[in-house]
Amino acid sequence: MNTIPNIAFQSTKDATDIEFLNLSELFSRIDDAPNHNPRLPHRLNFFALLIVTGGTGSHQVDLKKYPLMQGSVIKIAKGQVHAFLEELTYDGVLVAFTEEFVLKYFSRSSVDFITHLYNYHISEPLVDNCTFNDSFLKQIHQETTSNNTYAQKEIIAKIVELYLLRLERLSHGSQPPRHSKSHYALFIQFKNLVESRELNSRNVKDYAESMSMSAKHLNSIVRQFTLNTAKSFIDQYVILEIKRTIMSRRISLKEVAYQMGFDEVTNFTKFFKKHTGVSPRQYKASL
Template sequence: MNNIPNISFDSSEKTTDIEFLRISELFERVEENPNHDPLKPHRITFFALLIVTEGEGMHQVDLENYLLKKGSVLKIAKGQVHAFQENLSYDGYLVVFTEDFVLKFFSKSTIDFISHLYNYHISDPMVEGSNFNESFLALIAQELNYENTYAQRNIIAKMLELYLLKLERVSHLAISTKRNTEQYPLFFQFKNLVEERYMDTRNVKDYAEYMSVSAKQLNAVVQNFTLNTAKHFIDEYVVLEIKRAILSTNNSLKEIAYELGFDQYNPTS
């Protein structure tokens, strides 16, 4: 059913987990190899930062339109659906990197802070007012052009890690010290399970059984991070997937509902 293409990490530089490229370069690649249309909604299987350095325009993330201008940073998480506008009126850079890169090079404490990458359901992807974008891009460019490549990937990773932490501080999305960050693994496991199995079940007890915890414990974990119940989290994700499907297919609402697991609809009737 899902007509939204999944876009995997693909670097022209043959790197396997991180790349920096100008937005204009992205569209040049598409012209050379038009297998993917960035103007149409597509789901990414990696993380991306869209850093605008000049001009202004719109960018869509999960059906929401965001006005971008010089200094804007849009954080797009693994699993989110986004699309560029036609007649692009801004330029800047895309920083794309995989989850493996994050887990390999970032500290656990940093991962606890960079909430949007793993918890985009409850955070705003847009960051405005950062005054360190240009210095970050300049440092990255300098490192990439450095002839001595010893430990280069580690150095770039630490630059990116620091940049993401500073973005979190600007956007006031740092995790409250009152939250139990020891529960992060359980929350991430639940989030990932919902994304994988929402068409099979929307029952909190089922997810609790998958995770070998009680439904009461699962609710407590989810409320710790979202201030809502596990059932609310599941329902909100299903609604988001329905909206994504409506955007990407000509199927009727009944057909979409059936294909998303609402089996009360009979497609032969």
């Protein structure tokens, strides 16, 4: 059975959390050490921005084809499936950055505004007519080539964070929900319940009861917007909160486990490793 490959963040320049690549350089790297075909669907375990600086073409995200031209930006979230189509007939830059980069350097309020990072299921990946791409890339080039490296990573992060906020403002409200308003409202209610951690539960039934509907109906609504189950949505958010807590607070893993609603540390460890491939302790040590 064919499976969609998962592509990890890789760099040949010792970059550990963010990299800026001209598309010609990207494809040259793939040709030299191919581990997947970029023209076939593949899933990223990091975030990416495809910024088109010239020419025309198309790109596929979650099985949908998007036309590209100068000024187009494709936002690809961690976990999304995408593919380059045909021979490259456009120029551009791919900005690749990890979740750890977002959690470490972006403010929480910015992350809440930048929809595509963790709520890509309710926003379109394509933004057209972006007039500030050139200034963004110029700023990045100036900073990455500067001989003064004091606070360089922090400055780069803020440039990227500001760019993403401006990109979000450009696209905000331009594309209405793709499904019925009533189902969209219910999905947002579910999303807000999960993110508020008011129920402190990973059980779909608890959320369904709180929303006065069956678990089956809630699942069908969530699938419309995420192409996944309500359980998967809950688990992914819990993993995100665990990572945020480990990274931002100096408390023991045992305290993290209890804060996140786990009665036993062993269950917390199993849950985290199941979804990330590493234990909480290994994740903490890697930061």
